[in-house]
Amino acid sequence: MVISECVPVETNTQYPSGKLFYLILFSATLTxxxxxxDSSIVAVAIPSITNDFHTVSDVGWYSAAYRLCLCSFQFMFGKLYRLFPLKTLFLTSIAVLLIGAVVCATAPSSAVFVIGRAISGFANAGIVAGCYATLASCLPLKRRPMYTGILGFLEGLAGISSPIIGGGIVENLGWRWCFWIILPLAGLTFICLIFCLPNVRNDELLTTRQLLSNIDLLGNSLFVLALTCLFLVLSWAGIRYPWNSAVIIGLLAVFPVLLALFVWDQWLKADLAILPxxxxxxxxxxxxxxxxFCCNSAMTIVEYYLPTDFQVVYGFSATKSGxxxxxxMLGLILGSLVQGFGVSxxxxxxxxxxxxxxxxxxxAGxxxxxxxxxxxARILSYAGFYGFAGxxxxxxxxxxxxxxxxxxxxNLGLAVILFAQQFGPAVFISASQSILARRLVHNLSGLAPGLNATSIPAMGMTDLRNQVETKSLREFLQGFNTSITQTWYLAVGLACLTAIGSGSMEWRSVKHSKT
Known part of the structure; x- marks a missing residue:
């Protein structure tokens, strides 16, 4: 094992201090x-959403569309924050988030709801990148782990409160209000950033042509199209279309072509590429x-389906499942704090x-x-320790x-990590939805006259339980629970694969000056 103590030079940056520092930190954290x-409140509302739209076929896309746009534009925002003022991009991203929330709250169909989630995902790509860019601009390297841990703690608190608040909103006001509440929160962050965040401009003045070259619109377009083909395959194959259908085969053929074109474009453009x-x-x-990639995917698969298991199998309300x-979430928060302060x-x-x-x-096992x-108590203890481990x-x-x-x-390095954190869940939530749908068909078909391979994917999850007679209810609950736990096998495999990344990581210290 080789431990490296010499890392690249950290410039003599003048960092904000006093009240200004804490105001900026508060604004970034609130954002x-x-x-x-916005990203986590949807999980507890899924049963109500599927009942309202009378389908579970698009459930995977409620998360995948969000994460597709979130990760697809991560590299682009990594570049944009080098070219444009941080404040301008932050405010623009929040404005787009407001639009996405309105689209979701007013969606008349499942398809429109998916579009709203995609808009919100695009907005959060800019918000997440901007938040960590702000943290890097306000703190020297040796102080960042502690504040990163604090950010993780506060983000975890938001993760805890989201299902609770969402469950109460779903039961008392309806699932659409889960998205209406984003408006005052986003509006408050917008106002805070206007008054707190300096509008620092890039010292290097570029022409419009140079800006367009640096943004690399062609590369980003190829990347988005390639990922879209991949997610369509993961969402449709075996559910909407057979694996050997012309649609799936066509998408599988187009995906590697677009990906190869993207790689070629990045190689040609070198430092001007969105991913140098x-x-x-x-x-x-x-x-x-x-x-x-593996850690976030494994965590998200469990987090996404555990509330559904609580509601359908154990009969808890949306509020209680939250x-x-x-x-x-407490385990995740504690783990994040241990890591942040431990590294410091x-x-x-x-x-x-x-x-x-x-x-x-x-x-996970x-x-x-x-x-x-x-x-x-057993369920909650396993889930809590799993959160801590992640x-x-x-x-x-x-x-x-x-x-x-x-x-x-x-910023570009952070963009790669943030992309991995979103790309993995985007892929594997779609994959897990496909697995869950197939397992439900296998485990539940024949339990009631209305349950078969055609009707199950077209029904809401809580509606499935209502279709079963009392005498078959226990068998149904066993089948549904088995379908969920079989889907979690995917999380176990991904958790094991994290060892490749941790075992390959360099041993460096944040305390040694960059030389």
């Missing part, structure tokens, strides 16, 4: 919390990408990733052993890329 609420090849040649960036997600104390961060890779597969007879390594790759890359490339 991140709003984005977190030099960034991916950094070992810490690659290791962080693999870890974040409360029951608290142990998972010892300097090194790789050991926290390794710890996460050791613990996550264990508790324990979650797959749950049955309808499992005690609630939280202890969750934000470490962000610190790693800032430590190993020059300041000028830090």
């Amino acid at each position: 991140l919390i709003t984005g977190r609420i 090849p030099r960034i991916l040649r950094n070992r810490s960036v690659l290791a962080g990408f693999v870890f974040s 409360y029951l997600m608290i142990p998972t 104390v010892v300097g090194y961060y790789t050991q926290f990733m390794i710890a996460g890779s050791m613990l996550m597969p264990v508790f 324990l979650l797959t052993t749950l049955t309808i007879e499992s005690k609630l 939280g202890i390594g969750f934000q470490t790759p962000q610190i790693a890329v800032q430590t190993s890359l020059p300041d000028a490339d830090a």
